[in-house]
Every structure is written in structure tokens, then in C-alpha cells.
Amino acid sequence: MQIFDYDNILLLPRKCRVESRSECDTSVTLGERCFRLPVVPANMKTVVDESICLWLAQNGYFYVMHRFDLDNVKFVKDMQGKGVFASISLGVKKADYDTVDQLAAQGLVPEYVTIDIAHGHADSVKNMIGYLKQKLPKTFVIAGNVGTPEAVIDLENWGADATKVGIGPGKVCITKLKTGFGTGGWQLSALKWCARVATKPIIADGGIRDHGDIAKSVRFGASMVMIGSLFAGHEESPGKTVEVDGKLFKEYYGSASDFNKGEYKHVEGKRILEPIKGKLADTLIEMEQDVQSSISYAGGRALMDIRKVNYVTLGGDNAGEHLLM
Ligand SMILES: NC(=O)C1=CN([C@@H]2O[C@H](COP(=O)(O)OP(=O)(O)OC[C@H]3O[C@@H](n4cnc5c(N)ncnc54)[C@H](OP(=O)(O)O)[C@@H]3O)[C@@H](O)[C@H]2O)C=CC1
Numbered sequence: 001m002q003i004f005d006y007d008n009i010l011l012l013p014r015k016c017r018v019e020s021r022s023e024c025d026t027s028v029t030l031g032e033r034c035f036r037l038p039v040v041p042a043n044m045k046t047v048v049d050e051s052i053c054l055w056l057a058q059n060g061y062f063y064v065m066h067r068f069d070l071d072n073v074k075f076v077k078d079m080q081g082k083g084v085f086a087s088i089s090l091g092v093k094k095a096d097y098d099t100v101d102q103l104a105a106q107g108l109v110p111e112y113v114t115i116d117i118a119h120g121h122a123d124s125v126k127n128m129i130g131y132l133k134q135k136l137p138k139t140f141v142i143a144g145n146v147g148t149p150e151a152v153i154d155l156e157n158w159g160a161d162a163t164k165v166g167i168g169p170g171k172v173c174i175t176k177l178k179t180g181f182g183t184g185g186w187q188l189s190a191l192k193w194c195a196r197v198a199t200k201p202i203i204a205d206g207g208i209r210d211h212g213d214i215a216k217s218v219r220f221g222a223s224m225v226m227i228g229s230l231f232a233g234h235e236e237s238p239g240k241t242v243e244v245d246g247k248l249f250k251e252y253y254g255s256a257s258d259f260n261k262g263e264y265k266h267v268e269g270k271r272i273l274e275p276i277k278g279k280l281a282d283t284l285i286e287m288e289q290d291v292q293s294s295i296s297y298a299g300g301r302a303l304m305d306i307r308k309v310n311y312v313t314l315g316g317d318n319a320g321e322h323l324l325m
């Protein structure tokens, strides 16, 4: 198997088929809804909160609310009461089963549920998928995180409607260092490996450092990418604002960090400071324009045309040209 990551791959252009990049359509369908960009901010406490999720839904973007210190039932009621879709995260503990029971008892059906645990290739996830499918059969279930084809096959067979791929490539992740496991450093080829067997959408999660990495993820099989660090440093980001030497930063910490957990137990995440870089809406517009450019370089008009391009690997033993035959 060939091993590579975002920084040692480049996609190869094909003859342009549009007169303006504005003709390129960046939208993607997930479940019954179409979203304007194949990007979702990470379901982390320093990345999204209720007001950001509401704004994203109202403006045509997908969102996944985090599951920490949150009343999920109230959140679903509030979002649907405001006329937008509800997309929540769940773990696999008793409290998460209680949430499903309460939702079902009150006739509340979130449009999306993401089962989000560190090691998603587990019977605990199989059981939660089964429970969701029994209690809330209309809900679109995303499950993860995983990093191998075997895991993607299992999650799909257990009933997941989409899988989330990425064990440890995140910017505040220390899983690789603490456990010796993961897809950190080769996330893009792990995605390619998983996509070969996937029959349902994959959300590539973690490791996106530049907007061009979105197109690279789509090329290697992602329907969508989940991004934390690039979204954590906005004026409206929920992390605390910190001033260092007259410059403003936002804190960004891992969901498995002691900052999120409130205790130092099974810590696999750290805290960093992201420089503040303006408004979230401006970043999303710039991302959309950049993905439109990517589609145009791919010689296409629609997002999935990016899948048709050849690529080169740069440096190392694997360097070379990779042509689609
Ligand atoms: N994408 C990634 O690489 C990673 C992401 N995270 C994020 O951090 C957050 C917290 O994650 P998590 O700790 O799973 O959430 P929880 O604390 O909700 O744990 C979920 C359940 O899974 C169990 N569990 C977690 N990791 C393992 C493992 N390696 N082997 C066996 N059982 C396990 C936990 O038990 P117990 O705690 O008793 O073991 C618990 O019962 C999530 O949002 C997750 O996505 C965390 C690490 C890696």
C-alpha cells in the first residue's frame, strides 16, 4: 500500500470546461439534504456552539453539535422549533441511551446523529447504531471514528448511513504519541484505503491544514471533511480569547484533553492557541471559492468531478505519477 498525506500529494489539472469558476457547483448531498460545501466544522466545544450551529443551518451548511455539557433534547427541540434541521452527537454510555429514549418519547426526531467516540470500531457503537435504528428509524446515523477498511465495512453493515474516518490526525490530537496508533501522518492514504470498500458516504475527519486539502480529500473518496483547527480561531468561535504580546488568540482544545474532560484520565488531546482571523462566514465563502477553483482545475463543473483527476506524489520512496486508466 502506498502511504501519503495531504502535504505530499498534488492533483493534476484537466482541460477547463467552464468560463468562470462561479459556474462550479460545490454542493454535496448527505442524507436527504443538500449542503453548499463539503465541509463541516468539528463537533468540539471550542469550534461550535448553539448559535454557530443555528447560523450554519440557516445558511445552507451542514453542522454537528458537540455532546459535552449539553442538553441534547432541548437542543433538538430548539433547532427544529426555529425551523432548521437538528444534528447532534452521542456517545455510547447510559446517558446517551437515555437521550435517545427521551427524544423518542417526545416524538423528537433529529435529522442527523453522529456517534462520536475515540475507537469507533467497537460493539458499543454497533449497539448504539442498532438502538438508534430501532427508536429513531428516520434519523441519518454517522458513526466513527475509524481508520481501517474492516471498520468501515463493519459500521456500514451494522447500519451506519455514513462513517467518519480519522484516528489521530487532528491538530490537538496526541493519540499517536500516547498510544502508538492511528492515521496521523498518513490520513489521506488511510482515507483512500477505506474509500475502496465504502458503499456509503465517508466524512474525512482531521488533518486539514489548507483549503486545497478539501479537494484532495474528495479526490480520495470523502463526501465531506470535518475540520477543527481552521475554524477554531474566529471572532465568534466559542473558545476563550487570550492575549499574548498584544496579539489575540482563541483557545482550541481536544475533546479528549483534560480541558474538555475536567480531569486527567485517558487524555489524548491537548490545548493550543489559534490566532484570531476574522469572521467564520468569510472563511466559509473563501473555502467555497477555493473549492470552485479546485473543480475548475479538475476540468469539471460539479464537486465529484474532482474524483476523476490524476495525481503525483512528491518526495520519498513513493514519489511518482499516478494515472487513472
Ligand atoms: N478522532 C480521534 O482520533 C479521537 C477523537 N477523540 C474525541 O474525543 C471525544 C471523547 O472520546 P471518548 O473518550 O471515546 O468518549 P467517551 O468518554 O464518551 O467514551 C466513549 C466510550 O468508549 C470507551 N472508549 C473510549 N476509547 C476507548 C478505547 N480506546 N478502547 C475501548 N473503549 C474506549 C469509553 O470507556 P473508557 O473511557 O472507560 O475507556 C466510553 O465507554 C470524542 O469526541 C472523540 O471523537 C478522542 C480520541 C481520539
Ligand SMILES: Nc1nc2c(ncn2[C@@H]2O[C@H](COP(=O)(O)O)[C@@H](O)[C@H]2O)c(=O)[nH]1
Binding pocket: 042, 043, 044, 145, 166, 167, 168, 169, 170, 171, 172, 173, 174, 175, 205, 206, 207, 208, 226, 227, 228, 229, 230, 253, 254, 255, 256, 257, 268, 269, 270
Ligand atoms: N486524538 C484526538 N483527536 C481529537 C481530539 N479532539 C478532537 N479530535 C479530532 O480532531 C478533529 C479535528 O482535527 P483538525 O486537524 O481539523 O483540528 C476532530 O474532528 C476530532 O476527530 C482529541 O482530544 N484527541
